Amino acid sequence: MLRLHFTAGDLPRTRVADGPDPLWECVLSLHRLREERPESNLSGWREHVLRHSKAPLPLLLPLVPARGYFPDFLTPAESAEGFEAGLDALLSTRRSRIRDQMGRLATSRPLTPWARDVSEGGAATLRRLGAALRAYEHTAIGTWWPRLRTQVDSDRTWRARTQCTHGTEGMLKTFGPVLRWRPPVLEADYPVDKEVRLRGRGLLLIPSYFCHRTPVALADSSLPPTLVYPARIPEPLSTSLTAPGHARQETLARLLGHTRAAVLESLGSSCTTSELARRAGVSLSSASEHASVLRAAGLISSSRQRNCVRHALTPMGLALLDAPPAGRPRSVTA
Known part of the structure; x- marks a missing residue:
């Protein structure tokens, strides 16, 4: 269970992001890529990505397991300004932070030789990681970004309108059953028990196309509180992600x-x-x-x-x- 504890000062500082985040979509799409039975609206996307991302996938998949922890440095806050801004921030991550987070990843599964190289944070390795992320983003996200964003924006607009008319608590009530607002705590089913105390920092809620079933929070409690959630997409907008014909x-x-x-x-x-x-x-x-x-x-x-x-x-x-x-x-x- 995930529990986010609010104070009175957190409600006015809680907001929904302006739209999907490209690096979060990259990471979460890697989860969806592994599904044995993908949803019908992702079948064309999955086939296209597997065919055209043979080079970057062996470098990215070891860093993003199908379940459980993945390093926070892969999804920096600067990604809200665009993919390249996020990638610049990712590649500028301090070596000590990369080493700590990759060490945490190693506690749940053995690191591949490539992942061990990443944990050292060397310049050449990070350049290679950056090239792999850029190639994957272009193939798996960039091609579909306009349609993906249009679908996610419908969720964002609805939440923001609700917040304007009914306040933040009214907006938090719209996330059920994925998120449950039980003042002063926002709860969600989660793979592990996790308590997050906002302490006046507020919460950034990021709608995502590729987030599936359960929301995802940053593991490091010292980072700005962030929660990525599955966007609610009305049926008329739920078009399949298919490659350009x-x-x-x-x-x-x-x-x-x-x-x-x-x-x-x-x-x-x-x-x-x-x-x-x-x-x-x-x-x-x-x-x-x-x-x-x-x-x-x-x-x-x-x-x-x-x-x-x-x-x-x-x-x-x-x-x-x-x-x-x-x-x-x-x-x-x-």
Whole structure:
């Protein structure tokens, strides 16, 4: 059983995150990838990921067991700002913290030679881990991010509206039966007994597409209290995560040109111009040029953050990517 103990000061500091967190989705999707009988809406996703992630999976799976503890440094808070921000924070984790958390992982199962290398926190090993995470995110998350986010956003909007009209306690009551609000304690079924005392820090609730059945909390009680929970997705929005079809890709290519269509397809999650160039396999100048055309057409938006420009799909761009090929209805799970 998981029990989160609130004080009066925690309620005003409790909130729902703005949307899904890309590194949490990466880690939790590794759990779903291992399921012997995946849900029907994940079957196409699972087949695609297993086919295209043969290189990163042997490096990531030993760090994220099917059950039980996995290191907190894999899901830093900075990931809320985007995958690359989270990855930068992950790769900057202190060696002592990596060693401690990997040591805890070793108490539940023997570490593979690769996992033992990770526990040392060497620069070359972390670069290799970063490359594996980036490749996996692009294949397993980035391709589906617009649809995934749209589905999760429906949950987030509902919780936030409830909090505005009925207060935080009213919002906490909406999580049943996964979470049970019994003032001043929020309870959930959990693999181990765990008591978390918020002590005025509040709680960040992160909705997740890949979180399944039970919520997940950070193991380190000194970190900002965080709880990832399975997003409640209404049936009309519960579309299957299937790989982009060849017919749709050809339609986009005829409309936009092959390179520009590839650039648009690469914008699964928001990214910088450099990241966009790498994903689409084009030069930096070419990515910038195509981004300008797509922005002028209203298909993407761009904003400057510090020393870089980040691009994201607009609702029109998302609708274009998510549209079925001509003559075929959109598939929705019953």
